[in-house]
Amino acid sequence: MVNYIEASTAPPKNTGAIRLYDAQAFEGMRRACQLTARCLDALADIVKPGLLTDEIDRFVFDFGMDHGAYPATLNYRGYTKSTCTSINHVVCHGIPNDKPLRDGDIVNIDVTFVLDGWHGDSSRMYPVGVVKRAAERLLEVTYESLMRGIAAVRPGARTGAIGEAIQTYAEAERCSVVRDFCGHGVGRLFHDSPNILHYGRANEGPELREGMIFTIEPMINLGRPHVKVLADGWTAVTRDRSLSAQYEHTVGVTSDGCEIFTLSPGGLDRPGLPSHNG
Numbered sequence: 001m002v003n004y005i006e007a008s009t010a011p012p013k014n015t016g017a018i019r020l021y022d023a024q025a026f027e028g029m030r031r032a033c034q035l036t037a038r039c040l041d042a043l044a045d046i047v048k049p050g051l052l053t054d055e056i057d058r059f060v061f062d063f064g065m066d067h068g069a070y071p072a073t074l075n076y077r078g079y080t081k082s083t084c085t086s087i088n089h090v091v092c093h094g095i096p097n098d099k100p101l102r103d104g105d106i107v108n109i110d111v112t113f114v115l116d117g118w119h120g121d122s123s124r125m126y127p128v129g130v131v132k133r134a135a136e137r138l139l140e141v142t143y144e145s146l147m148r149g150i151a152a153v154r155p156g157a158r159t160g161a162i163g164e165a166i167q168t169y170a171e172a173e174r175c176s177v178v179r180d181f182c183g184h185g186v187g188r189l190f191h192d193s194p195n196i197l198h199y200g201r202a203n204e205g206p207e208l209r210e211g212m213i214f215t216i217e218p219m220i221n222l223g224r225p226h227v228k229v230l231a232d233g234w235t236a237v238t239r240d241r242s243l244s245a246q247y248e249h250t251v252g253v254t255s256d257g258c259e260i261f262t263l264s265p266g267g268l269d270r271p272g273l274p275s276h277n278g
Contacts (some may be wrong), residue, residue, distance in 0.1 A: 017193060085109055158204060161201060
């Protein structure tokens with residue numbers, strides 16, 4: 001049994017009910033998500049070989065502070081950084097540190113800003129210098145998987161339609177979909193109901209209704225889908241050490257489809273564009 005509640009009257013905690021947001025909430029989410037997208041755009045100018053992931057983390061923190069926003073990950077459940085930087089075979093939740101990026105790396109940078117109480121959540125892949133064609137192709141497949149998932153969003157469909165669209169495409173491209181992590185409801189809360197699986201069948205899961213807001217964030221591996229979490233309790237890696245990639249958007253369900261809140265103002269959220277990083 002799935003409950004749907006008006007977000008404005010709901011308690012500020014994840015009760016398992018699915019919140020339906022009004023036009024004012026959509027406007028708040030637009031502002032928070034566009035700030036996150038602008039930060040991710042700005043990062044395209046600094047990601048290059050030799051850059052420390054700690055420097056990425058400082059950049060994200062300073063960008064948020066300069067615009068009246070707070071990084072949602074900072075001190076979240078004991079996490080001590082303002083962003084996640086996941087390199088090569090790291091699937092997600094990579095912790096920034098003092099190791100430099102190397103030519104040929106691919107790195108996912110995941111940013112969530114809290115602006116006026118609203119969470120803007122998005123991540124993108126960044127090629128570092130010149131990357132191999134296999135890595136380039138993985139970025140293309142992962143981005144296309146995300147966009148096919150988004151295209152399945154409309155009132156009356158079920159969350160499983162998103163997963164089916166992603167899984168069908170990714171597996172046809174001889175890649176695998178990570179099962180251990182999923183998208184999630186977002187708004188006043190960082191992680192809320194429903195969970196958005198990136199695999200499944202179109203007739204499964206809660207019904208999508210106008211006013212729902214959630215992330216879609218498929219993690220796609222070149223090898224097998226299995227992952228493990230390292231001893232730090234955060235960093236998830238592919239068990240076979242194959243490359244992994246992820247793209248993430250926050251979307252709101254509209255009367256006839258959905259609105260992507262985290263689209264890049266500069267059109268930089270797609271792979272295969274000219275690189276800034278030389």
